[in-house]
Each structure stands twice: as C-alpha cells, then as structure tokens.
Amino acid sequence: MKGQIGFGLLLAVQLVCAGFFLWDILTPLLGIRYAPVSWALYEIMEIGAALGLIIGVATTTILLSRSTVRRRQAEEKLRLASGAFMDVLFERFDQWELTPAERDVALFSVKGLSTAEIAGLRKTSEGTVKAQTNAIYRKAGVSGRPQLLSLFIDDLMGDPLSAEPSDHAVSKPALPAP
Numbered sequence: 742m743k744g745q746i747g748f749g750l751l752l753a754v755q756l757v758c759a760g761f762f763l764w765d766i767l768t769p770l771l772g773i774r775y776a777p778v779s780w781a782l783y784e785i786m787e788i789g790a791a792l793g794l795i796i797g798v799a800t801t802t803i804l805l806s807r808s809t810v811r812r813r814q815a816e817e818k819l820r821l822a823s824g825a826f827m828d829v830l831f832e833r834f835d836q837w838e839l840t841p842a843e844r845d846v847a848l849f850s851v852k853g854l855s856t857a858e859i860a861g862l863r864k865t866s867e868g869t870v871k872a873q874t875n876a877i878y879r880k881a882g883v884s885g886r887p888q889l890l891s892l893f894i895d896d897l898m899g900d901p902l903s904a905e906p907s908d909h910a911v912s913k914p915a916l917p918a919p
C-alpha cells in the first residue's frame with residue numbers, strides 16, 4: 742500500500758513536470774499570454790521539472806529491474822516445479838513397475854491426451870491403449886484418469902486432501918520442502 746502511494750506521487754510529479762514543459766513550449770505557439778515570472782523563479786521551476794523527470798526515469802529503471810528479477814525467479818520456480826513433477830511421475834512409474842509402453846501411455850494420459858490421440862501417437866489401436874490404461878490404473882490402485890492425476894498433485898503439494906491414504910493407493914515418499 743505504501744509503495745502504491747509513493748508510485749502514485751511519483752507519477753503525479755512526472756505529470757506536473759511534463760505539464761510545465763508542455764506549457765512552456767505550447768503557450769508561445771498558441772499565442773497564449775500569461776503574466777511573466779522572474780527569471781530566477783523560472784530557472785528554478787525548469788530545474789525542478791527536469792529533476793522530477795530524471796527521478797522518474799531512475800525510479801522506473803529500478804522498478805523495471807526489480808520486475809525483471811522477479812519474473813526470472815518465477816520462471817525458475819516454474820521450471821523447477823515442472824522438473825519436480827516429471828521426477829514424481831517417473832518415481833511412481835518405477836514403483837508401479839510400468840512397462841515402457843505403459844509409461845508412454847501414462848505420460849500422455851496425464852498430459853490430457855484422449856485415447857484416440859494416444860493411439861495415433863503410438864501407432865496402435867485404441868483397444869490396445871485402453872488395455873494399457875486399465876493396466877496402469879490397476880497397478881496404481883486407482884479407478885481412472887482423475888484419480889491418477891490426483892496422486893501426482895498430492896505428491897507435489899505434499900499434503901493429500903484425505904488424512905488417511907486409501908487402502909489401494911501405493912505409499913508415497915515424502916518430498917522435501919522447497
């Protein structure tokens with residue numbers, strides 16, 4: 742909140758400074774007459790306006806730099822989370838002792854591809870993919886794709902929704918806190 746007020750004040754100062762320079766340039770062009778001010782006061786006003794704009798540029802540079810750093814940090818966290826998700830996937834695939842074909846099907850399934858899309862990518866029939874998904878669900882102890890996906894989400898969150906794991910779920914290793 743305090744930063745927003747400071748940022749608002751900085752914008753107001755910049756607008757006043759820009760307004761001063763525009764007024765100074767446009768009044769003679771438009772033929773607007775106004776009461777002259779002393780030379781010393783006019784110079785002080787110009788110096789103040791220029792300083793206000795310089796401070797605005799410096800502050801904008803600092804804020805842009807901080808924003809860039811935060812964006813890079815967020816991208817890095819996302820990259821790490823993505824890598825962690827893949828690690829969790831492959832750990833589970835190992836625990837369930839999935840065949841290479843089942844691993845492919847499970848990965849495509851978690852990515853949200855339909856049975857027909859998976860069959861097309863793997864150049865197999867939809868019946869084969871259905872049989873492989875049923876084998877995956879059986880080995881994972883789940884009844885369908887939503888439950889399969891929730892296993893991975895629970896692992897990443899480190900806090901399953903249910904206090905007690907279901908009888909058919911494979912025990913999950915604890916992930917270290919980030």
